Amino acid sequence: MSVIAFILIGFMLTMYVLLDGYDLGVGAITPLVARTGGEREGSMRSIGPFWNGNEVWLIAAGGALFALFPKAYASSFSGFYLAFIIVLWLLMFRGVAMELRAHFPSELWHQFWDACFFGSSLLLILLYGVALGNLLHGVPLGPQGYFSGDLAELLNPYAVMVGIFAVATLMLHGTTFLVMRTQGPAAERARRLVPRLWRVVLVLYVAVSAATIFERGIGLTWIDLIPLLSIAALAWLLFAALGKREYAAFGASSLFVASLLLQAAATIYPYLLPALPPRPGGISIFDAAPSPVALMSALVVTIVGVIAVLIYGTLVLPQMAGKLSVED
Amino acid sequence: MDVVIADRLQFAFTIMFHYLFPITTMGLAPFVALYTIEGIRGDADAAKAAAFWTKIFAINFAIGVVTGIPMEFQFGTNWAAFSAASGAVIGQPLAMEGVYAFFLESIFLGVLLYGKGRVAPQLLGASAVLVWLGSWLSGFFIVATDAWMQHPVGYAITPSGVIELTSLAAVLLSPFAWWQFLHVLCGALVAGGFVVAGIGAYYVLSKRELALARRFVDAGVIVAFIFSILVIFPTGDRNGDDVTKYQPIKLAAMEGLFRSTKDAPLAIIGMPDSHDHDLIDPIYVPDILSFLAYGNFNANVKGLNAYADTLEPPVELTYYAYHVMVGLGTIFAAIAMLAAFYLWRKRLFEEPALLWALMLGMPFPYIASEAGWIVTEVGRQPWIIYGLMRTSAGVSPTVASGEAIFTLIGFAGMYFLLGVLFLYLVLREIALGPSAVAEHAAA
Numbered sequence: 001m002s003v004i005a006f007i008l009i010g011f012m013l014t015m016y017v018l019l020d021g022y023d024l025g026v027g028a029i030t031p032l033v034a035r036t037g038g039e040r041e042g043s044m045r046s047i048g049p050f051w052n053g054n055e056v057w058l059i060a061a062g063g064a065l066f067a068l069f070p071k072a073y074a075s076s077f078s079g080f081y082l083a084f085i086i087v088l089w090l091l092m093f094r095g096v097a098m099e100l101r102a103h104f105p106s107e108l109w110h111q112f113w114d115a116c117f118f119g120s121s122l123l124l125i126l127l128y129g130v131a132l133g134n135l136l137h138g139v140p141l142g143p144q145g146y147f148s149g150d151l152a153e154l155l156n157p158y159a160v161m162v163g164i165f166a167v168a169t170l171m172l173h174g175t176t177f178l179v180m181r182t183q184g185p186a187a188e189r190a191r192r193l194v195p196r197l198w199r200v201v202l203v204l205y206v207a208v209s210a211a212t213i214f215e216r217g218i219g220l221t222w223i224d225l226i227p228l229l230s231i232a233a234l235a236w237l238l239f240a241a242l243g244k245r246e247y248a249a250f251g252a253s254s255l256f257v258a259s260l261l262l263q264a265a266a267t268i269y270p271y272l273l274p275a276l277p278p279r280p281g282g283i284s285i286f287d288a289a290p291s292p293v294a295l296m297s298a299l300v301v302t303i304v305g306v307i308a309v310l311i312y313g314t315l316v317l318p319q320m321a322g323k324l325s326v327e328d
Numbered sequence: 329m330d331v332v333i334a335d336r337l338q339f340a341f342t343i344m345f346h347y348l349f350p351i352t353t354m355g356l357a358p359f360v361a362l363y364t365i366e367g368i369r370g371d372a373d374a375a376k377a378a379a380f381w382t383k384i385f386a387i388n389f390a391i392g393v394v395t396g397i398p399m400e401f402q403f404g405t406n407w408a409a410f411s412a413a414s415g416a417v418i419g420q421p422l423a424m425e426g427v428y429a430f431f432l433e434s435i436f437l438g439v440l441l442y443g444k445g446r447v448a449p450q451l452l453g454a455s456a457v458l459v460w461l462g463s464w465l466s467g468f469f470i471v472a473t474d475a476w477m478q479h480p481v482g483y484a485i486t487p488s489g490v491i492e493l494t495s496l497a498a499v500l501l502s503p504f505a506w507w508q509f510l511h512v513l514c515g516a517l518v519a520g521g522f523v524v525a526g527i528g529a530y531y532v533l534s535k536r537e538l539a540l541a542r543r544f545v546d547a548g549v550i551v552a553f554i555f556s557i558l559v560i561f562p563t564g565d566r567n568g569d570d571v572t573k574y575q576p577i578k579l580a581a582m583e584g585l586f587r588s589t590k591d592a593p594l595a596i597i598g599m600p601d602s603h604d605h606d607l608i609d610p611i612y613v614p615d616i617l618s619f620l621a622y623g624n625f626n627a628n629v630k631g632l633n634a635y636a637d638t639l640e641p642p643v644e645l646t647y648y649a650y651h652v653m654v655g656l657g658t659i660f661a662a663i664a665m666l667a668a669f670y671l672w673r674k675r676l677f678e679e680p681a682l683l684w685a686l687m688l689g690m691p692f693p694y695i696a697s698e699a700g701w702i703v704t705e706v707g708r709q710p711w712i713i714y715g716l717m718r719t720s721a722g723v724s725p726t727v728a729s730g731e732a733i734f735t736l737i738g739f740a741g742m743y744f745l746l747g748v749l750f751l752y753l754v755l756r757e758i759a760l761g762p763s764a765v766a767e768h769a770a771a
Contacts, residue, residue, distance in 0.1 A: 006401060014373060028544060037503035040560070045442075048438070048442055049438035049439065049442035049443070050438060050442075051437060052393060052434035052437070053431060053434040053435040053438055055397075055434075056430040056434050057429055059397065059426045060423065060426030060427050060428070060430065060431070061426075062400055062401060062404075062417065063400060063422040063423030063424075063425065063426040063427070064419075064421075064423045064426075064427075066400075066403065066404065066411065066415050066418075066419035066421075066422055066423065067415060067419030067420045067422070067423045068416070068417065068419070069415075070411055070412050070415020070416055070419060071412050071415075072414075073404050073411055073412075073419070074404055074407065074409070074411040074412035074415065074724075075403045075412070076404070077401060077403075077404025077408065077411075077725050078404060078405055078406070078408035078727050079726060080723070081405050081406075081724070081726070081727045081731055081735075082731060082734075082735070083734045084404075084405050085398075085405060085738070087670050088397055088398045088401060089738065089742065091394070091397050092394040092395070092397060092398070092742065092746075094389065095390065095392075095393060095394040095397075096749070097395055099387070099390030099393075099394075100387070100390065100749060100753065103387060103753050103756075104753065125464050142726075146408065146724075146726045147726065148727075150348040162540035172438065209667075211348065220479035224456060227364075237729060239471070240466075290415070290416030290490075290493065291416065291486075291492040291493065293492070293493060293494055293495075294416040294417070294420070294492060297420065297493065297496040298419070298420050298423060298496075299415075301420065301423070301424055301427070301496070302423055302424075304426055305424065305427030305428050305431075306427060308428075309427065309431045309435075312435070313431070313435060315435070316435065316439060316447075316451070319433065319439075319443075319446065319447045319451070320438070320439060320442060320443060320446055320447065322446070328483070
């Protein structure tokens with residue numbers, strides 16, 4: 001059952017990265033594709049109805065982690081205290097920027113919130129990437145299962161490299177979303193940006209993979225086959241984008257992101273918080289899980305709820321889709 | 329500073345600021361839904377009202393969402409020992425809030441705000457109702473979490489000291505939780521009623537938007553009247569019974585009762601002094617406290633002296649918060665009753681004094697709700713889980729007070745900015761008025 005719980009949390013976090021990933025990516029590429037105030041507003045409107053629901057995947061995954069693996073939740077959140085609070089502040093700034101921008105008709109007001117939106121989106125992706133890098137790298141767990149990661153330690157070269165890779169990947173993800181969802185000059189610029197970002201992502205992917213092999217060695221298990229999926233998705237992405245198949249490009253980008261997360265999850269499994277060597281182990285799904293009764297009821301209510309969300313989300317949200325024409 | 333104090337200050341500050349917004353969300357959501365549906369059915373005035381209140385609702389919701397995100401994560405950041413010990417229980421209602429309430433609210437609010445012209449009108453109406461449902465569900469799950477910390481049920485403690493869930497149904501169906509939730513919900517509906525009536529009264533008094541304004545006053549007064557009674561009886565009364573039964577020391581602090589007393593009087597006012605164990609300059613109503621607590625004018629009510637000092641909550645804060653809640657509750661119930669009476673006699677709009685009272689009374693339900701939460705949370709100290717875990721044992725072992733103070737200051741600065749922005753944007757919409765807002769929304 002712990003394994004199902006691990007898969008469930010992995011699934012919810014993957015949904016979060018796929019969905020909020022595109023709206024974060026849109027935020028991070030806005031200065032590159034949107035030149036005028038109207039275009040910036042358009043790119044924000046393209047994610048307007050969706051971003052909040054997307055972000056709920058993070059809140060829900062946090063709640064599920066709390067219920068299913070309380071020890072891992074407690075240890076990681078308090079251990080990364082400052083980093084987490086900074087993430088919270090950035091999430092708040094970003095939410096305020098998107099929600100309040102439209103409520104006051106002033107050019108300066110818009111410019112201010114555009115800058116906040118861009119900065120917070122970019123920094124959030126970077127921090128998420130750094131956090132993932134640290135999970136793969138291992139954290140300095142103490143004997144009680146708690147740790148205190150100071151900020152300088154979290155910014156180790158490997159983690160920063162994963163962070164930069166995350167920025168490029170989600171920028172590409174956001175760009176494919178913008179191409180799919182909007183039309184106009186900004187969408188054209190986004191279209192031209194795809195192959196250029198693609199090259200950056202490819203180079204960083206190879207670099208991060210090499211660094212990961214250097215960090216963790218190579219196990220020669222099925223996990224090592226996942227990169228084939230990633231590479232296929234990445235190739236399909238470029239192919240679809242050049243062929244102007246917008247939905248396919250976004251789908252390929254989603255598959256690429258999901259394959260990376262699958263590999264990360266498979267790498268740290270069965271740990272939720274792998275310890276930094278020389279300490280062996282870490283907090284695993286088996287010692288972080290509560291009693292079978294609690295696990296069972298949390299699994300049932302969460303899975304039923306997630307299925308319901310997936311059903312009404314897929315019924316309702318596509319009705320909100322369709323091209324948004326962004327003119328100045 | 330002691331790290332426990334720093335963590336508590338941060339939680340208290342962030343939750344109290346945050347809670348201002350869910351009050352409005354829960355209280356306004358039914359109005360938004362009703363106006364939206366009436367508007368779709370062809371009532372042009374209701375459509376204007378829907379555009380106006382949806383706009384206010386959206387600004388309020390945005391601040392509520394961004395200030396709500398830190399709440400769930402603060403359990404882990406600042407209260408790691410508490411989370412590790414009790415996550416198996418309280419993580420469940422919190423996870424359910426995310427999965428069952430937040431998705432509903434955020435997805436359908438997206439449809440409501442952006443869907444006009446894209447989706448069928450029926451879906452817009454359904455979205456407004458689902459946002460309403462989501463906001464109330466969210467309130468329920470949060471109150472159920474708190475209620476468990478006030479009165480734990482459905483759990484067992486393992487030999488290693490971890491609290492295990494034995495029955496999720498017991499946690500979610502606990503009568504303690506339900507009465508607490510209904511009380512909270514009635515408080516929010518009083519606030520919603522007062523906001524709608526108060527803003528309506530403002531327009532009537534400024535002689536603007538008269539047709540809509542009267543509609544707001546009518547609807548707001550009726551809701552405020554009904555729920556200002558329900559918030560006192562039965563829900564407030566039943567919460568009082570639960571406190572008497574399960575947390576008698578909180579009752580003693582609320583009432584400023586330092587010594588156990590037979591025929592205990594009720595102190596209407598008075599200044600408690602926990603140093604000298606005395607209530608200074610009280611005005612008493614004889615025997616009433618005994619009656620309220622036990623239904624018997626001669627019953628013995630235990631005072632603070634009956635308990636060990638280490639179990640005593642901060643008396644002054646609990647006492648004043650309780651008296652502020654009850655005092656304001658009495659005042660707003662009186663205003664709402666008077667306004668409802670004049671509304672029934674069809675003379676409300678000839679009584680400017682009453683319209684002024686409705687307008688100026690808008691903050692009262694908010695202050696009363698916040699004060700009520702202070703009674704609940706400060707009054708249960710020194711426990712974080714009543715009778716099971718002390719607050720001082722719940723903090724994160726690796727987070728120093730310096731860190732918590734830094735982040736508290738950061739939150740304070742950020743929330744000050746958010747508060748200013750919120751007031752500015754909402755006051756601006758109110759100054760524009762429903763007609764202009766609706767016209768702008770249609771454009």
